[in-house]
Amino acid sequence: MKNLGARTGFLITLGLVSLCLAPCQAQTQGSGTKSTTASAIFPNGEKGSAQTFTGTVWVQNLVATDSIYQLASGSVTFEPGARSFWHSHPSGQILLVTDGVGYHQLKGEPRQTIRKGDVVKCPPKIPHWHGASADSPMTHIHIVPNTEKGIVNWLQAVTDAEYHGAR
Template sequence: MKNLHKRIEFIITLSLMSLCLHPCQAQTNESGNKRTTPSAIFPKGEKGPSQTFTGTVWVQNLVAADSTYQLASGSVTFEPGARSFWHSHPSGQILLVTDGVGYHQVKGKPREIIRKGDVVKCPPNIPHWHGASADSPMTHIHVVPNTEKGIVNWLGAVTDAQYNGSR
């Protein structure tokens, strides 16, 4: 368990250092308002499959699961309104929000707003979902520990009512 904590701390430290080293760029959103966002830390990756995501999502694998580190990590970018399906992880999941505003919900609890700089802990074997808000993209780095127990169990799509905050 001590080694797991050290591995997670290492990934978090590297991720936060990367954020600090990349300059910000001013961008204009659709309503003409300027907002500052960091330049991309990692490549956008591949488009996420419609069997596990609603809307446009980009997934970049960062650390593939293996028997040495026993964790998996990746960067996921959700365009406005996009979200994951309900899913769970045998050993839980940690999200490091690196850009934007989004939502996270654990089954049976209210939807939460998550923002750049937030760290979210998803408990083991508990269904949850996460994605961008309706008017902002959201990017996070995910860390899945103890991958020898499995990585992810995909469940059903998040309904529009659930996405909009109804249980």
């Protein structure tokens, strides 16, 4: 009976270790690709409009605006070189970078590099843009609070000079 308990404990431990290692193996196999699809938290969603984005951008709404939470949230994936137009938010915006490397710039300030794990606060009513770096895709979750004041005011396209870091 004592052997049966030890054997059962060993089999349970072996099973748990196998379950823990399986995701690590899957991640390693997919890490050599350029696509972020394998590591994406949310689906890509719909292709972003050429009226608000330059390059290939995918937008997936996560939280629809409503009168209870009064916020909007979504996941946006920018292919390399893609970016938003200049825009502002009446109540500001928070970006949670979930994958890749990209850029963010507030009007009148230098362009900043943003990476997976970064949190960016865009102040209310300040024009800004964000997008992927030239050689890496970038995905972020955006949160727009107090949507009863409005969600976004789209402005002009970001020029190539602005994208490449000129002020």
